[in-house]
Amino acid sequence: MLSKKNLQLNDNGDLHHLLAIEGLPKRIIERILDTAESFVGINEREVKVVPLLRGKSIFNIFFENSTRTRTTFEIAAKRLSADVVSLDVARSSTNKGETILDTIANLTAMHADMFVVRHSESGAPYLIAQHAAPHVHVVNAGDGRHEHPTQGLLDMFTIRKYKKDFTRLTVAIVGDILHSRVARSQIHALTTLGVPEVRVIGPRTLLPADIERLGVRVFTSLEEGLKGVDVVTMLRLQNERMNGALLPSASEYFSRYGLTPQKLALAKPDAIVLHPGPMNRGVEIDSAVADGKQSVILPQVTYGIAVRMAVMAILAGSAR
Amino acid sequence: MKIAIRKGRVVDPASKFDAPADVFIAAGKIVAIGQQPTDWHSNKEINADGCVVAPGLVDLAVHVKRGTLATELAAAAAGGVTSMVCSPDTDPVLDEPGLVDMLRLRAQSFHSTHLYPLGALTKALAGKHLAEISKLAQAGCVGFSQADHGVLDTQVLLHAMQYAATFDYAVWLQPEDLHLAKGGVAHEGEVASRLGLTGIPSIAETIALATHLELARVTGVHLHVCRVSAAESVAMLRAAKANGVRVTADVAVNHLHLIDLDMGHYDSNFRLSPPLRTSRDRDALRAGVIDGTIDAIVSDHTPRQDDAKQLPFAEAAPGATGLETLLSLTLRFADATKLPLSAALSRITHNAADAARLPAGRIAVDAAADLCVFDPGAYRLVNKASLKSAGKNSPFLGYELPGVVRATVTAGHVAYDSQG
Numbered sequence: 001m002l003s004k005k006n007l008q009l010n011d012n013g014d015l016h017h018l019l020a021i022e023g024l025p026k027r028i029i030e031r032i033l034d035t036a037e038s039f040v041g042i043n044e045r046e047v048k049v050v051p052l053l054r055g056k057s058i059f060n061i062f063f064e065n066s067t068r069t070r071t072t073f074e075i076a077a078k079r080l081s082a083d084v085v086s087l088d089v090a091r092s093s094t095n096k097g098e099t100i101l102d103t104i105a106n107l108t109a110m111h112a113d114m115f116v117v118r119h120s121e122s123g124a125p126y127l128i129a130q131h132a133a134p135h136v137h138v139v140n141a142g143d144g145r146h147e148h149p150t151q152g153l154l155d156m157f158t159i160r161k162y163k164k165d166f167t168r169l170t171v172a173i174v175g176d177i178l179h180s181r182v183a184r185s186q187i188h189a190l191t192t193l194g195v196p197e198v199r200v201i202g203p204r205t206l207l208p209a210d211i212e213r214l215g216v217r218v219f220t221s222l223e224e225g226l227k228g229v230d231v232v233t234m235l236r237l238q239n240e241r242m243n244g245a246l247l248p249s250a251s252e253y254f255s256r257y258g259l260t261p262q263k264l265a266l267a268k269p270d271a272i273v274l275h276p277g278p279m280n281r282g283v284e285i286d287s288a289v290a291d292g293k294q295s296v297i298l299p300q301v302t303y304g305i306a307v308r309m310a311v312m313a314i315l316a317g318s319a320r
Numbered sequence: 321m322k323i324a325i326r327k328g329r330v331v332d333p334a335s336k337f338d339a340p341a342d343v344f345i346a347a348g349k350i351v352a353i354g355q356q357p358t359d360w361h362s363n364k365e366i367n368a369d370g371c372v373v374a375p376g377l378v379d380l381a382v383h384v385k386r387g388t389l390a391t392e393l394a395a396a397a398a399g400g401v402t403s404m405v406c407s408p409d410t411d412p413v414l415d416e417p418g419l420v421d422m423l424r425l426r427a428q429s430f431h432s433t434h435l436y437p438l439g440a441l442t443k444a445l446a447g448k449h450l451a452e453i454s455k456l457a458q459a460g461c462v463g464f465s466q467a468d469h470g471v472l473d474t475q476v477l478l479h480a481m482q483y484a485a486t487f488d489y490a491v492w493l494q495p496e497d498l499h500l501a502k503g504g505v506a507h508e509g510e511v512a513s514r515l516g517l518t519g520i521p522s523i524a525e526t527i528a529l530a531t532h533l534e535l536a537r538v539t540g541v542h543l544h545v546c547r548v549s550a551a552e553s554v555a556m557l558r559a560a561k562a563n564g565v566r567v568t569a570d571v572a573v574n575h576l577h578l579i580d581l582d583m584g585h586y587d588s589n590f591r592l593s594p595p596l597r598t599s600r601d602r603d604a605l606r607a608g609v610i611d612g613t614i615d616a617i618v619s620d621h622t623p624r625q626d627d628a629k630q631l632p633f634a635e636a637a638p639g640a641t642g643l644e645t646l647l648s649l650t651l652r653f654a655d656a657t658k659l660p661l662s663a664a665l666s667r668i669t670h671n672a673a674d675a676a677r678l679p680a681g682r683i684a685v686d687a688a689a690d691l692c693v694f695d696p697g698a699y700r701l702v703n704k705a706s707l708k709s710a711g712k713n714s715p716f717l718g719y720e721l722p723g724v725v726r727a728t729v730t731a732g733h734v735a736y737d738s739q740g
Contacts, residue, residue: 099627099630100632121632121633121634121635123517123585126585126586127586127632144517146517147516209512209521210510214514
């Protein structure tokens with residue numbers, strides 16, 4: 001029972017919730033990236049706090065555990081002077097039979113201004129946004145296989161830092177596209193920002209049906225797909241993918257799709273390598289690449305804070 | 321009780337009768353069409369001016385729970401449905417004759433829509449041991465089904481069909497390969513890939529359907545294929561019918577209108593089983609209804625509480641409420657495809673009744689007085705307040721749909737009258 005209108009934007013066309021990159025206008029993505037640029041400086045100062053969100057209450061509601069993502073959202077909120085409460089709902093109330101909407105209603109009654117939501121089911125943040133009080137903003141911190149928009153944005157921020165102009169790039173996304181919310185956010189962000197060629201590379205068992213309809217070129221050979229690319233983004237391969245019949249083993253996967261220095265050499269000499277983390281060294285990526293000079297994996301983490309600050313600051317500044 | 325329905329346009333798809341006529345009802349039967357019987361005194365007059373007088377609708381797919389039976393029978397009457405076949409996945413499952421007796425007696429006590437239960441094909445629908453289908457048939461079951469539980473073991477299915485064929489009982493199956501559909505919540509394709517939802521591929525349906533059709537061919541059983549959703553299935557059914565397999569089929573009316581794209585941002589009212597597929601599938605289903613490959617259009621009425629739908633899409637319970645939109649959506653389908661009214665109505669009246677082997681769906685002297693009087697030119701807004709069913713889970717909330725039921729007569733009783 002959700003409306004079909006674009007929940008993310010208010011009547012003025014400003015960002016009200018960040019639920020997905022799909023459907024976001026280019027100007028909004030660029031505004032987030034530009035705003036993040038100004039926060040990078042703050043993060044390098046001795047006093048890393050600005051009072052933009054003083055008095056605002058932000059609830060990190062994680063229906064699925066993720067220490068890393070939750071921590072970066074906490075740091076981002078604290079640097080904006082917001083009051084932050086993090087809830088691991090995966091371990092508390094919903095196990096006692098409370099529904100998502102009850103949890104949200106209770107937290108709204110505590111005068112929440114923003115919910116940062118992670119959930120194992122695709123679309124859960126839409127359900128919450130649909131039922132949230134009008135003044136409350138919802139940020140999707142990853143929903144099922146659907147999207148992880150702040151990760152997609154920080155990846156764009158990182159790519160822009162190193163490559164400047166999106167309209168001349170060839171970008172390859174490698175690995176478990178099927179289960180990856182990061183891949184979907186990246187694809188929509190890259191195509192919206194004008195990247196002329198986005199490639200996805202993986203075995204057919206890990207490619208979603210009709211994925212080319214999202215505007216990507218599909219490769220099943222890592223060697224073919226990496227030829228001449230400017231940016232390589234590797235996806236995490238969950239160990240549980242070995243349980244079914246999707247893949248025979250981690251080592252066979254690495255032999256075909258693991259990023260080694262030899263395979264990276266097929267890309268442009270100045271190609272950069274991204275990974276949303278946490279990495280499985282020796283499964284999807286060789287340590288020599290992860291720690292190599294083309295890797296921008298640690299800068300991604302640093303920029304992640306600035307991008308999340310930008311998202312929260314922009315949302316807090318919009319009203320419905 | 322003597323009822324006269326006056327000034328209506330009587331449309332009986334079975335006899336191809338379509339003309340203005342008065343209909344006279346006494347003692348539960350139609351006693352005259354056109355000419356008023358001599359010495360007639362009505363207990364009740366229904367003014368059908370501007371309305372169609374059609375056979376009461378026959379809905380082959382209704383899910384009921386005992387606790388809400390009264391509400392759902394009222395919803396059926398409001399929807400013009402006078403006969404409904406209910407699925408055995410009640411709580412408890414209809415796998416014992418006593419349970420069937422109880423359900424039928426309780427339904428009869430409301431003097432409303434006729435309820436024809438399907439019995440469980442296997443005990444507890446577990447797909448392992450045959451239920452006592454002969455006893456269940458004696459208790460009033462009109463066919464045997466696995467609801468949406470399927471059967472993993474093909475040998476069990478073969479034996480079930482052989483046994484059912486022995487006594488000429490019909491086996492009703494929704495074709496779905498349980499392994500291929502495992503965990504799926506939406507049609508496998510672009511939309512599910514975008515939304516990050518686990519897909520149910522069309523082959524989950526066609527592979528199971530191929531198995532069912534082959535088993536029906538070799539056993540000679542009457543197979544009724546429930547809720548076809550994929551284009552390829554329609555082609556398979558068409559070929560099977562041409563080859564003389566004893567097969568009938570139905571489609572949920574929602575699937576004649578909606579496609580996977582319509583779920584928008586995870587609208588859980590669009591979480592259906594089988595899933596909504598593509599426009600290509602929808603067009604093939606429409607063609608299948610028009611050429612008779614698909615015998616019946618059904619509501620697949622599955623009322624759900626709000627709690628069961630206000631969940632993330634994959635966690636929401638599948639199904640839509642439908643008894644009260646079956647007629648309107650069938651009229652909308654006829655309008656969209658330029659199908660004549662009588663042909664469209666046949667799929668929710670006598671063609672449906674014939675597929676289920678029910679004595680219903682016709683207007684004739686001496687036939688049971690099951691009638692639906694509706695205004696085909698009027699529109700109604702579908703919203704939570706207007707739905708009588710306990711389930712408000714319609715994908716058509718907010719739609720204005722054609723066709724307003726003015727009165728429903730079931731076995732000579734006025735089961736619904738919009739005038740109050």
